[in-house]
Amino acid sequence: MSSAGHRTYPTIDPNSIRWILATDCGSTTTKAILIEKVGDEYRQTQRGEAPTTVEEPFADVTVGVVNALTEIGELAGRRFIDEHGHIIRPATEKEGCDIYISTSSAGGGLQMMVAGVVAKMSAESAKRAALGAGAIVMDTIAANDKRKPHEQIQRIRELRPDMVLISGGTDGGNTQQVVQIAERIAPAKPRPRFGGEYQLPIIYAGNKEAAPQVREIFRNGFDLAVVDNLRPVLERENLGPARDKIHDVFLEHVMAHAPGYDKLISWADAPIMPTPGAVGDILQRIAARDKLNAVCVDIGGATTDVFSVFDGVFNRTVSANLGMSYSISNVCAEATMPNVLRWVHLDMDERELRNRVKNKMIRPTTIPQTLEALVFEQAVAREALRLAYQQHKEFATSLKGVQTQRTVGDVFTQDAGGGSIVDNMRLDLLVASGGVLSHAPRMEQTASMLIDSFEPEGFTTLAKDSIFMMPHLGVLASVHPEAAIHVFERDCLIILGTCIAPRGEGKFGKPCFSYRIVPTKGTAVTGALNVGDMKLVRLEGETAQVEIAPERGFDVGAGPGKPVTRTAKVGTVGIVLDARGRPLQLPATHAECKPLLQRWTSALELYA
């Protein structure tokens, strides 16, 4: 038995499971999938979707769930919902399922405020714990965040978070500062987003010596939980207890106050997870099993989530206002229109484009009808992804504030810890999901958007989540890891191909690298590329043996000028050879970029 919130979940015997239903209740759509045991392996066989019904006139999330599951039932020729509108369990030969699980991001997901003593240390660790649990962090309050106390208090009063996480101080260290943070939050009386009548949950994960005072401060009007310090010593983060408590509180308070969730919780055979938390879980499992460094991006209408696992260290960021519909105007404002237009190989009028962006913002469900509209939307996506990844790299760092022993050799280096752990040269797998990436009319366009915005280096496998089922698999992995891995490998990921790009800069037109590609099927391909070239090699078979001999100053993984031979996945697109150099340098003006873009667009057959 396991428990979360008020509900106790039965232990599941994986061997007895044949039919699995999983839903992801998103803000607008509830997506359901059916997983069946076919022979010895699990496969995703059907999918269904229905509008999410959290808001009026239904105000009951389970209505949308039942609709989506009914659609699946019709497609599968199997009844999953009985005449009372309940999921039929356990499965018989003709009807029902063995387990039902769900994730949720409806109603704007989990929204948190975090606080710590030092912005770059305990507050950042608290933010990492909240993001890792699948939350959107509305604001981070720290004693040294440069805002005056009354400004911080005003901000706390304006926010309506689902819960607050407070950290600060190492165990046994100074208690005064973390108590001061608590004293700032309590009188501000932040009100919870749902239902003004329930007490705002506060999770305290700071210096354990200060816990009694913190309890006293939040004694009235709050629901305080104290967990282990998430930074017990400077050198170590301990995010697990805080993250688990966030999940519990999410179930117990936030979800329980959202319409229909009490019923949904009672239906599910495992705790309902916030959607991004589940995506993070499955990515970590895959990275651990295959010893991979992986990045996954999910670009939505309002936000872009980036997940990474490097050397087993997981990070997640949410770029709250980088998205392709509700936030498209913000992408253009942050990236600036000239930067967006760098990715457009056609002539377009900037004033007209600015109006189009705003029209998309106010009518977010429209789709590009013309090629020109598609090209522009994909250009905006490149900038949204580039900015989101930049934010992710700045956040996914080694711990700051840790003292390292320095030697004479370090005298001239300024590195004080806190460097990004995201290294594109060591990135093995880059996974795309979200409308603009997964619904692009051609897979080449998805691959190209990933390459232009993430700038992978060396050899990187590119893939997309076929129908965004990573959330379902994340929660499934918590009860049936084997089924989750089967489906992830066979049905979830569509391998687009491999990007091979050397790190280094050179003059356009000078030699960059030569290549020899031997596919498992068909004949070998050889050639050489100059700096600024791109080439798409279409191949048959699943993999190819690739030899790359870079010129001096260019590195494909073994060091500058050193050749590399590796097996590369071919996928549906093929192997993309990118000799534009890294970091990618594009001319500043649209006029200068246009001819280059036209060359690359045609080399990758993007809009053929």
Next chain:
Amino acid sequence: MAKAYTPGLKVTGRITYRVRRSLPIHGEVLVKVGDRVEATQVVARTYTDGDITPVNVANLLSVPAGDVPGLMLKKQGDLVAAGEILARSKGIFGMMKKDAPSPAGGVLESISSTTGQVILRGDRQPVDVKAFVTGRVVEVIANDGAVIEADVMLVQGIFGIGGEAFGPIHVACKSHDERLDASHLTTAMKGAIVVGGARMTVDALRKARDLGVAALVSGGIDDQDLKEFLGYDLGVAITGSEQVGLTFIITEGFGDIAMAERTHRLLSSHAGERASVNGATQIRAGVMRPEIVVTLAADAPASAERHFAEGSLELGAPLRIIRDPYFGRLGTVKRLPHEPTVLGSGSKARVLEVQLDSGESVIVPRANVELIEG
């Protein structure tokens, strides 16, 4: 008959309008069921906690935090005026005492012996909720607010800036496709809801603000003009709390675009009558569109327009195309083919054929039209 669901904006000469007016936190409801209320009448009131001011007394007196409670001249719950002495140090042999004056007035809420900090809370601030529309109270929600009902003319816009505004309707542009610029605005429009035609210019916005116009309503606005007027580039469409001196609403979208003729005609037919306007727009979950509402006289004639089922994309239903290449064009549903079609972008989508008002017919994705709901 072929049908499909698509959302739309309401433009209607008569509808029974119900609006729930809620307090942000619990308070007192000032009306009862059956009361007749004016649009600007306060129907519910509450008070928010006063601002809080933290004072680091330990620092001010240069004493350890633990000593602060013993040095306080004021106790918890005391009313303190700005400048009044909160605490005094013991000094050295009774000399060189230091004072900690209060930087603000308020009630002394707490004294911390851990941090040496004192919290002062200022006066409560009243929060009023108005009826918004002239009508009748049909429901009272205890401690929360009331539901007001009225028969109204209702026009939903697509985007607005600024909050609630009230005033008589004044028609500035005679035609629905006439651009609204500064020359259309006069001092007679002070406090009015001014109806334009096509795009409103930034000069018109500035002059309207200077004249004290309550609200501007027109077909479109150029994004560059919006940015100039606001002073920043709007990133996300959650509006209503801007303090820019007036409320403005666009009915069609961004760019050089005329107001739908029907909308212009409807608003013009109520010239001189008092309207309630709200620019608040929210596009994400819990969609909120800006509105122009005029309460009708009890004997006003019923609308003669043909009615289509709400949200239903039926043959003949009036609609607006909301994406290029036909952005802003109006027409009716001519055909609803079942099979998905490959678009010029290369994507496959379900489409419909639209009979444009200009006579030609075009194919557009179903996602790119919006019903004009009456």
